[in-house]
């Protein structure tokens with residue numbers, strides 16, 4: 250079967266079976282072509298609350314599918330490829346957070362959404378890269394334990410210096426592997442290019458960026474800009490998407506190694522399997538779901 254034939258089959262069956270396909274911005278072009286909605290983690294969470302379809306297939310990583318299930322328990326939610334996890338989400342467990350809470354009882358735990366549903370049950374407020382600043386400014390508490398990403402935490406701490414942060418030593422292994430030398434090298438090669446970075450990168454990288462933001466933020470910046478050349482400081486799928494969206498502009502990866510294997514693992518065949526009821530359905534016990542939902546609800550309350 251040709252790719253186009255598989256995509257047509259997906260488009261026909263999702264209509265027939267009342268299925269919504271949500272795809273994170275890091276998914277491949279061929280997946281975004283069959284998706285009902287493509288966006289960053291915050292946009293996916295908000296979209297999940299408004300879907301009318303009874304079944305959702307999430308193309309992305311596990312915590313994203315869990316977020317959909319937490320917000321829409323009445324829906325059947327599939328993670329398109331059950332091996333797709335975010336390594337950062339597994340870096341700390343409930344006991345780690347409970348111990349921190351006991352040590353710092355007057356601090357509020359802010360969890361990056363890249364955490365498991367189970368970990369969210371012992372956190373107070375969630376954030377994503379696109380709403381973190383807004384949430385942290387809006388929440389009344391001033392003392393924050395930020396888990397798990399030290400780079401997003403540092404980025405927020407610099408944006409909101411009036412608040413007090415305790416940071417953990419977690420993070421995205423892919424974004425955190427980028428160095429200021431990578432930036433120097435690519436900037437030397439393309440001196441007039443605008444540099445756009447994700448806040449999961451280290452401060453030594455983001456401080457050299459013309460813009461730092463979520464995957465959607467980076468794409469919107471490049472699409473709206475009247476500049477013609479861009480260095481993309483996030484997963485390389487964004488370079489590919491931007492080449493399709495803006496054929497008159499040039500996009501260069503910060504590094505050829507900027508690839509998230511977990512995001513790349515999902516294929517159109519996985520979507521077809523889920524449509525045919527053969528994928529992994531996300532199940533979360535009700536106590537965990539309700540406890541985890543509290544911090545996602547707070548994110549939406551403060552994040553707008």
Ligand code: 13P
Pocket residue numbers: 274288289290291335363377378379421447449462463464465
């Ligand atoms: P966004 O919320 O910017 O889409 O980021 C999710 C992610 O996993 C980045 O690595």
Ligand code: SF4
Pocket residue numbers: 310334335336337363421422423424449484509511512
């Ligand atoms: Fe997780 Fe990093 Fe992959 Fe994003 S790019 S899903 S943070 S491992």
